[in-house]
Amino acid sequence: MGTGRLESFSDGVLAVAITLLVLNIAVPGLNRTANGATLAHHLASQWPVYAAYVTSFLTIGIIWINHHAMISRLARADHSILILNLLLLLTVAVIPFATSLFAEYLRADHGAKLAAGVYGGILLAMALAFSALDRQMMLRRPQLLKDELSLEQRRRILARARAGLIPYVIAAGLAAVSPYATLVICLGLAVFYALPVASGIGI
């Protein structure tokens, strides 16, 4: 099976997930802003929503870039590739929920660490699914690749995908210490991958 519809379906899911994130940004109700507190105050006070939004948007965007690069190496896909790709899309599709949970609880007295752990954990699951798909392509189904790559080359590509796991392990783990640490690492990571210096570095 060719990769055309695999790409088009994946693009669709990634595009919908990245755009649905905006539904998490609430417009303060007129009645809430009527009682003294100004709209400016309300908009400013929901900064965790914006921070989580930008983090998730950039992260999904970068996953798209990396997914694009990964799939472009495939000449065709088999059942195992399609299913692993579906699992990757599942982890991306729940990011809007995790983002909303994280933003809602970041400054709460209780639950903030758990919410940060869920957020970091879902990004980690996404990176794990990405690695699993890469491993399937590089080690188990090299015959599906467009170009013949040496085992050495394939191992190097996979090692790069796996190195991308480490920061997410740290981000999820640090949630037990401080939810802000998780936010800073995830946002910093997304910004880093967007920099010119990160061109060609997979998540």
Next chain:
Amino acid sequence: MGTGRLESFSDGVLAVAITLLVLNIAVPGLNRTANGATLAHHLASQWPVYAAYVTSFLTIGIIWINHHAMISRLARADHSILILNLLLLLTVAVIPFATSLFAEYLRADHGAKLAAGVYGGILLAMALAFSALDRQMMLRRPQLLKDELSLEQRRRILARARAGLIPYVIAAGLAAVSPYATLVICLGLAVFYALPVASGIGI
């Protein structure tokens, strides 16, 4: 008419439906978690939402894989193919509603069996629409297929699609006994189709 836009529109609907499922996963409100019950408790208590989410996500994903395989046999589409495909998309597009209904009522004192019946019934309707489209292609419009297949071959392909109906008949029927049975069968089925052993078996 070529199948390019048929595929691209179907991919779009399937991608949107599968990604909209996440809107069913609610973030517990801050005020609800303030009164004693922890966020962990609230998140854990909505496990039916996660179970129904994963079931529906995998089911739509597998329908996409099967749809992909089915349409790739077509050289071009006529009005009847487009309309039957539209009916298939209609059954998929209501899955987010059925999923939400099922998760909300799974543990309720009343309505659980009906909600499970609606869920199983919609998945059954989807499988029926899939079979009807396959039948149109295999028996009534073989001239639209890319390759010339013998009647024998076409009947075998159709028989496989029809065999996929049986578990959904059981899942919908068992809703009258236990909503959990419906959940277990539908989730088990989705996981089964995702296994390597199920490669090439249509829903």
Next chain:
Amino acid sequence: MGTGRLESFSDGVLAVAITLLVLNIAVPGLNRTANGATLAHHLASQWPVYAAYVTSFLTIGIIWINHHAMISRLARADHSILILNLLLLLTVAVIPFATSLFAEYLRADHGAKLAAGVYGGILLAMALAFSALDRQMMLRRPQLLKDELSLEQRRRILARARAGLIPYVIAAGLAAVSPYATLVICLGLAVFYALPVASGIGI
């Protein structure tokens, strides 16, 4: 400019609009079904929601089929085609709102006729936008068509698109008499266009 991205963007908007319709089907809250009335009663009582859903789903699906056939005649698009297509997409994109309004007010003591008028009016606006786009292609920009068609042929194609306006004028007009008439005509029309006999008849 080629028509590839025109088709892909239009497919995207139509696929999102048709799939968003499901958000109008509400799951009855657990607390509402606890007070005597059963879930079955609640689900049955919202039949206008299902009727409006099916009507709008089939209508958008048929517009997609007709749009597909229309654009496939184009070799390339100019600014006027892109803008008229955008206006057509605008009328389709508001259908989820009109559907929800119609379903909510169909049986209300007040507002039912207005809601039906808005619904019929938006479908009429969609058919008008479709005709306007067809007219631009057939009469004003025939040089953009793939095949050279005689003025006679182009007029016949346009006349068919315009004939599709009539039932929507009736549907919108009858809203002043009975909202049920609007529903029956719009649903009947969508079903008619889906029948084999309607193959090749534009909206």
Next chain:
Amino acid sequence: MGTGRLESFSDGVLAVAITLLVLNIAVPGLNRTANGATLAHHLASQWPVYAAYVTSFLTIGIIWINHHAMISRLARADHSILILNLLLLLTVAVIPFATSLFAEYLRADHGAKLAAGVYGGILLAMALAFSALDRQMMLRRPQLLKDELSLEQRRRILARARAGLIPYVIAAGLAAVSPYATLVICLGLAVFYALPVASGIGI
């Protein structure tokens, strides 16, 4: 890397964002229209919602047309192009939020100017991101273009993109004076770009 998936992902995000706008148009609740005020009154009173909807719909539609024209000049994309395109999509993806905020506060006693400023500011950010992407293509990565263009030609293309910034600077700035001025300029601009005379003028 080719531009195929860049276009398909961008089309997806733009199509979802433009279609999600409809979620901002609320259906007046039956209970609200029961107390004297008619549905007609309620529908008429939310005219800012419709005005903001049409403005945002046309603006995203025109950005799509311009994006299409811009990307069609590219033979292939590098990391910097993908990231700048992602930032452009980020500004478009938040338009549904800005639209809802603007419509909600347009006639409020407080917050109207801020809401208009946010709306104008986001459209300005979109135009800035568009210019930045154009500059990257025209001045920094001319080797990625399909056709060899003289520096003179590339500067002219970029100057046109930059000229499109000016009205948004004015629209955002005038929010401090009157939110209606922002609405009139943004809507007028969208309509102007849709006119035949504006064919070929970039935002």
